[in-house]
Amino acid sequence: MSGKLHLTNVRPWGGDPVDIAIEKGAIAAVSAVGTVAAPAGPVLDGAGRLILPALSDVHLHLDSSCLGLPFRAYTGEPGRWGRIMNDRANWRSAERSVAERATFTLATAIANGATRIRTHAQVDADSKLTKFDGVLAARERYADAADVQIVAFPQVGILLEPGVFDLLDAALRGGADLIGGIDPCEIDRDPVRHLDAVFELAERHQVGADIHLHEAGELGLFTLSLILERVEALGMQGRVTISHARALASGLRGVPATIERLAANRVDITHAAGGSGWELPLLDLAAAGVRVGVGMDGQRDYWSPYGNGDMLDRAWQLAFVQRYSSDPQVEHALAVATWGGASILDHELPVLDRLGLHPGFTSGDPAEFVLMDAVSPTAAVMDRPAERTVIHQGAVVSVDTALDGFEIPGHWGRARQ
Ligand SMILES: [Zn+2]
Missing domain, CATH: 3.20.20.140 (Metal-dependent hydrolases)
Structure with a gap:
């Protein structure tokens, strides 16, 4: 796993859309949308979705x-x-x-x-x-x-x-x-x-x-x-x-x-x-x-x-x-x-010590994310959108809540009836 990914047009904690460059499983840079050319390597178009720490x-x-x-x-x-x-x-x-x-x-x-x-x-x-x-x-x-x-x-x-x-x-x-x-x-x-x-x-x-x-x-x-x-x-x-x-x-x-x-x-x-x-x-x-x-x-x-x-x-x-x-x-x-x-x-990560913090999107932070279609973090909590894209160590591991290799998908109960 290279841990390299260029994420475009995502909204950290519902803020302005940005591009996120990921190297070696961590954030290398965050820039306003379209201001930095995507480097060679995998690119994921966030399509304006909300992005949160995983x-x-x-x-x-x-x-x-x-x-x-x-x-x-x-x-x-x-x-x-x-x-x-x-x-x-x-x-x-x-x-x-x-x-x-x-x-x-x-x-x-x-x-x-x-x-x-x-x-x-x-x-x-x-x-x-x-x-x-x-x-x-x-x-x-x-x-x-x-x-x-x-x-x-x-x-x-x-x-x-x-x-x-x-x-x-x-x-x-x-x-x-x-x-x-x-x-x-x-x-x-x-x-x-x-x-x-x-x-x-x-x-x-x-x-x-x-x-x-x-x-x-x-x-x-x-x-x-x-x-x-x-x-x-x-x-x-x-x-x-x-x-x-x-x-x-x-x-x-x-x-x-x-x-x-x-x-x-x-x-x-x-x-x-x-x-x-x-x-x-x-x-x-x-x-x-x-x-x-x-x-x-x-x-x-x-x-x-x-x-x-x-x-x-x-x-x-x-x-x-x-x-x-x-x-x-x-x-x-x-x-x-x-x-x-x-x-x-990971005690290297800073502690949440007050209201109002939006952690996880500065250089060096781990590239562990979840993307979903929601206007704001509060809307995400209230609506809990079903379709999510999940990134672990800079690699996409699950798209639209369908995990690659998920050999026993969420239907045991129904399948056995
Ligand atoms: Zn317990």
């Missing part, structure tokens, strides 16, 4: 997705543990293998414009490394179309069942990029041992950590303090992400100081734009300089019927749950869903 799904579960399969009613007990056990009871009998389902969902995400992805892959005593291997296969299949980070994720805790620590260790030897963790108080009921195991594996493999934290209120703030203690003691600044961080939505007195401590330790936040009780103080986090990204989380799986593989839908949901309505606010939600996530995967 979408980023930085909290995804490729292994659990049943996207595209016939709809299945939820059959488990309510609550988090009921969902975990519902998955355990049913994942083997899904119509397609983990690898096929993960590949289908990854292709759907890419075709909709997401080229920067962080997915969790469940590792537990029941599935061992089967789900992890399925996610690895999906990443391999679309290695030329998206950057995918994989988190070795102990969905059922690390301490409750034998062998999980060693399985996580094996996943990290086998290609996982980060070590995961989950609700150290509520799942393993032993936060010190849980977090010590997570950080031991992070140190052993010299990888970052991405810890699910659904714990609410004071309990969640307490767990955050335990995580931050370890970041500080082990010099893990800039290498830890908290997923969901629900306690930051609590409005408790300890939240502002926790946000400052997250910022000081360059700890990132990803979430799924959940509704009541899960709405993060996005602008406070931005003002403090905390990197925030968003993702689809589980989709059409044994936890939830929600999700459709389109991160632009999740940008809409983020704007909706934050009660955003002005253009700068909706654009901020879109910036979080594009650049915010990208800046978590």
Whole structure:
């Protein structure tokens, strides 16, 4: 892949039309339309379309997705543990293998414009490394179309069942990029041992950590303090992400100081734009300089019927749950869903620290884009145009939401009826 492309007549963030010269997968120059002759090499006529930084799904579960399969009613007990056990009871009998389902969902995400992805892959005593291997296969299949980070994720805790620590260790030897963790108080009921195991594996493999934290209120703030203690003691600044961080939505007195401590330790936040009780103080986090990204989380799986593989839908949901309505606010939600996530995967990218930023279109920025027919970014979020062109590392990887090599296109359910 040469990473060379001349993009003509595109409107970054809905602004004036420009041409963009791309070399080696990054922006070489941006110029007013028609003022610079196209060099030899591939040219893409943007036809005046809106261009945005590619979408980023930085909290995804490729292994659990049943996207595209016939709809299945939820059959488990309510609550988090009921969902975990519902998955355990049913994942083997899904119509397609983990690898096929993960590949289908990854292709759907890419075709909709997401080229920067962080997915969790469940590792537990029941599935061992089967789900992890399925996610690895999906990443391999679309290695030329998206950057995918994989988190070795102990969905059922690390301490409750034998062998999980060693399985996580094996996943990290086998290609996982980060070590995961989950609700150290509520799942393993032993936060010190849980977090010590997570950080031991992070140190052993010299990888970052991405810890699910659904714990609410004071309990969640307490767990955050335990995580931050370890970041500080082990010099893990800039290498830890908290997923969901629900306690930051609590409005408790300890939240502002926790946000400052997250910022000081360059700890990132990803979430799924959940509704009541899960709405993060996005602008406070931005003002403090905390990197925030968003993702689809589980989709059409044994936890939830929600999700459709389109991160632009999740940008809409983020704007909706934050009660955003002005253009700068909706654009901020879109910036979080594009650049915010990208800046978590690559700390070289500047942080979104306020409203009104239109990142991604200066020389040296990565040539990761999505083009669509929309008059403005806010119109794009509201209308979610179906036809999109996706560029990864300066190469066109998907045109009109039809990904080259997408061998299981979005019609499993209908095809099987
Ligand atoms: Zn999750």
